[in-house]
Structure formats: structure tokens, C-alpha cells
Amino acid sequence: QMATVVHKGSCHCGAVKWEVTAPPVLTVYRCNCSICDKKRNEHFIVASTCFRLLSGEEALTTYTFNTHQAKHRFCNVCGVQSFYIPRSNPNDFGVMPHCIDSPTVERIEYIDFDGQEWETEMETKAPVAFEQ
Numbered sequence: 001q002m003a004t005v006v007h008k009g010s011c012h013c014g015a016v017k018w019e020v021t022a023p024p025v026l027t028v029y030r031c032n033c034s035i036c037d038k039k040r041n042e043h044f045i046v047a048s049t050c051f052r053l054l055s056g057e058e059a060l061t062t063y064t065f066n067t068h069q070a071k072h073r074f075c076n077v078c079g080v081q082s083f084y085i086p087r088s089n090p091n092d093f094g095v096m097p098h099c100i101d102s103p104t105v106e107r108i109e110y111i112d113f114d115g116q117e118w119e120t121e122m123e124t125k126a127p128v129a130f131e132q
Contacts, residue, residue, distance in 0.1 A: 004132065008102040009095070011075035011082045016056030018083060020095050022046050022130050024106035028097055029127055033115025035065070035072065042110075043094035045086060047131040051093040088122060092129040 005024050010017045026044045035041065056075065063072040071085035082099035086092065097108055114121045 005104045007100045007104045009082055009100040011078050011080040013075060013078035015059040015077045016075045016082060017054040019052050019054060020046055021050040021132060024104060026097050026105060026108050027111060028108050029111050029113045031113040031115040033118060036115055043096055045089050045092050045094050045127050045129045047092050047129045050130060050132055088127045089129050
């Protein structure tokens with residue numbers, strides 16, 4: 001069993017706060033689909049049982065487009081997306097490592113995901129959510 005820590009994170013203004021149980025060494029996806037490319041949407045994926053929203057549900061706005069599978073949730077006060085529901089893993093959470101406030105990240109390992117060729121990439125590189 002992989003060691004885990006509780007990472008604490010938030011949006012910029014602090015209205016949205018959460019914690020996520022994950023390893024101290026994060027596997028982070030860099031995707032080049034249209035929205036990830038524009039937002040520099042680097043994220044690691046965890047099962048829903050590993051994510052807990054502590055505050056700010058009322059401050060969250062959701063943006064969807066195209067297949068409407070991904071739920072891009074962002075703070076309607078400061079505009080920061082600190083987590084979202086990825087199209088690849090609609091029952092899980094994509095969490096932005098740069099929104100972790102606690103000193104719990106040991107290292108980040110990156111995986112490049114060719115979101116411009118989403119269907120083909122999913123056949124060989126489908127993201128796997130971290131589960132406890």
C-alpha cells in the first residue's frame with residue numbers, strides 16, 4: 001500500500017477549501033485539449049472517496065461544453081479552478097497541485113496526455129484515479 005498524506009488546498013480568495021488524501025509524490029497529467037491548453041489545467045486524479053470539500057459549495061460555478069462530461073468547477077469570487085470532474089474519470093476528481101496550500105507535496109511526476117486526440121489517447125493512456 002502506497003503511503004498517503006492529506007493535502008489541503010483552496011482557490012485564490014479562500015472561499016473554496018478542500019482536502020484530498022493522496023500520495024506525497026503526485027502523478028500529474030498535462031493535457032493539451034482545447035480547455036486544458038488554455039487554462040494550463042495540470043491535475044492529478046483521485047477517487048471521490050479521497051476528496052472532501054470543506055467549504056465553498058455556494059461559491060462554485062460549473063462550466064461544461066462539447067460532451068458535457070467534464071464539470072469545470074471554479075470559484076465565482078476569484079475565478080480559480082482548484083479541482084474539477086474530468087471527462088476521462090467522471091466519478092472522480094481532478095485536483096490542481098498548484099492549489100495545494102499545505103507543505104505536503106514531495107515531488108510531482110508528469111504524464112503528457114494528448115487531449116487533441118482524446119479517444120485514441122484513452123485507449124492507451126486512460127488516467128487512473130488514486131484510490132485508498
